[in-house]
Amino acid sequence: MVIIMFDLDDCIAFITCRSAKKLSDHFEKRLNYHNITRSQWIALYYIKNNNMITQKQLADKMSLKEPSVVRLVEKMEALGWIHRENNQNDKRTKLLMLTNEGQKIETEMLEIAEHFKSDALDGLSQQELDSFKSTLSKMLDNIETSSIIPPL
Numbered sequence: 381m382v383i384i385m386f387d388l389d390d391c392i393a394f395i396t397c398r399s400a401k402k403l404s405d406h407f408e409k410r411l412n413y414h415n416i417t418r419s420q421w422i423a424l425y426y427i428k429n430n431n432m433i434t435q436k437q438l439a440d441k442m443s444l445k446e447p448s449v450v451r452l453v454e455k456m457e458a459l460g461w462i463h464r465e466n467n468q469n470d471k472r473t474k475l476l477m478l479t480n481e482g483q484k485i486e487t488e489m490l491e492i493a494e495h496f497k498s499d500a501l502d503g504l505s506q507q508e509l510d511s512f513k514s515t516l517s518k519m520l521d522n523i524e525t526s527s528i529i530p531p532l
Contacts, residue, residue: 424478
């Protein structure tokens with residue numbers, strides 16, 4: 381009989397998930413101080429940096445389901461940060477655009493994001509950062525190409 385000794389605290393997937401959650405929570409706190417959520421800022425960022433983006437494209441970029449993005453867009457539209465325009469190429473879709481207020485907020489929060497990034501990467505060399513990104517990328521590739529679920 382083989383006994384497998386699995387240690388969740390040593391599992392790279394668990395460590396990565398827990399770390400990502402903590403980083404996300406800290407970033408959220410910095411943004412909340414300025415009365416904006418992390419999801420709102422990410423949406424503003426993608427709308428600004430992807431000219432003529434649809435709600436579906438935004439959902440894909442944010443890795444969210446479309447109903448969640450619909451609620452997010454409606455709230456941001458009510459706040460006056462974005463507006464929707466008819467898509468001349470596809471009448472079924474609307475294009476998301478930043479208002480002047482939305483552009484102002486996105487730019488201000490970009491500075492907050494840059495400070496957060498600087499704080500989080502403090503003491504790391506470019507080589508360490510590149511190695512970290514490469515390792516995560518390889519792990520994702522491994523998981524995405526592995527479609528076999530081992531039997532119990």
